[in-house]
Amino acid sequence: MSFAETFLNLDVLRNSFPLLLSGLGVTARLGLVSIAAGLVLGLFVALARIYSVQPFRLLARIYIDIFRSVPLLVLLIVVYYALPFVGLRLSPFMSAACALTLVSGAYAAEIFRAGIEAIPRGQFEASQALGLSYRHMMTDVILPQAIRIVIPPLTNNCINVIKDTALASVVAMPDLLKQATQAQALEANPTPLIVAALMYVAILWPLVLLVGRLERRFRQGGS
């Protein structure tokens, strides 16, 4: 068998492509849901960590520290295999989405906190002196500036989340990696894995390019 027949076998590709595509769809959906939920969760946790009263501030810190130190694989197994023992049975998709969200939310919270704390005090004072409410100060003045600062690290976080979706195959999620390994076993040929790798690159590369463009645009707009 030649190199091409082994690693890029067109017959194997044709047979396994529909499976891989459905796996890609699952991976994309899981990634998007976890990223979006993680961003929202992270923003609120960051605000709680910086501005709320003591018990909530402490809770936010504990949450951030724990979920940044628990390995995602362990968390996935706990959510999927252990929670049913206390009566909470989640679907594979929900289990994976919850675990990914909890972890990406913790990272996003730290990123948001760093972004907010990088805004000079004068911006808060000017907003307060104008009589802006807390909500308007955050949505109109602080967060738009913080977002420019946090976009590069948040994007790295997004890329990590999408890569981490591959771990969801351990809880029987038919994601891209799971489909690829199954197809590989079925066909006794590594082509599906190679194609899956190319698919991961294909969805992550545009993300990286997009970020570069956003960063350049923000640099021109702001001071």
Added chain:
Amino acid sequence: MAAIVSIRNLSKRFGSAQVLTGVSLDVEEGEVVCVIGPSGAGKSTLIRCINLLEDFDKSGEIFVDGIEVRKGRQLAAVRAEVGMVFQSFNLFPHLTVQDNIALAPERVRGLSVEEARARARRLLDRVGLAAHADKYPGQLSGGQQQRVAIARALAMEPRVLLFDEPTSALDPEMVGEVLEVMKGLAGSGVTMIVVTHEMGFARQVADRVIFMDGGQVVETGTPQQVFDAPREQRTRSFLNAIIRH
């Protein structure tokens, strides 16, 4: 006539340092008060207490237009009536000049976008920057930025305007344009409390000059009284030190 700003027995302690001690001050409508004194005298702290950017000891109280300044629901309402111009401008770098000015009238006063922008352009015209409405703060000189900051404060139509060393961060050649705008405001009846090192401005524009040192009001009077015939030794030595260089 009732005072717009009324400060009673204001004290503030920063750890072990006593920053303000028993300061009382009434400012009437249309009055221009200049606060002078050496660095560390508590001048900036005093005016930053008026809109509660600095907290102060419970023994003191401040009223703006009859409303007590303290933490709580009415604080934003009080702050909306007190405009402030900062030493470092503190414009919002992500908004155009026009939107810097229009933001608070829209969000706090409930103006429509069109009304707020029209007001912003009127005020930009007043500070001589009508041509710069669509620029970002970073594209303007320091003097121009400070004039935008003045327009932003004016856009809320506050009862009183506070200036916290508005020309101290400026290159010397830009001080004049900002002082000109402030003179224009003083002439048009805006109530102003100005912390400044510009003695010429204080002498020319102030209705009343307050000399502070060590967290206390040492002397207060008309510019002529304070500058030409200071009663207190500390005022005399401060003025001498300034005039000598």
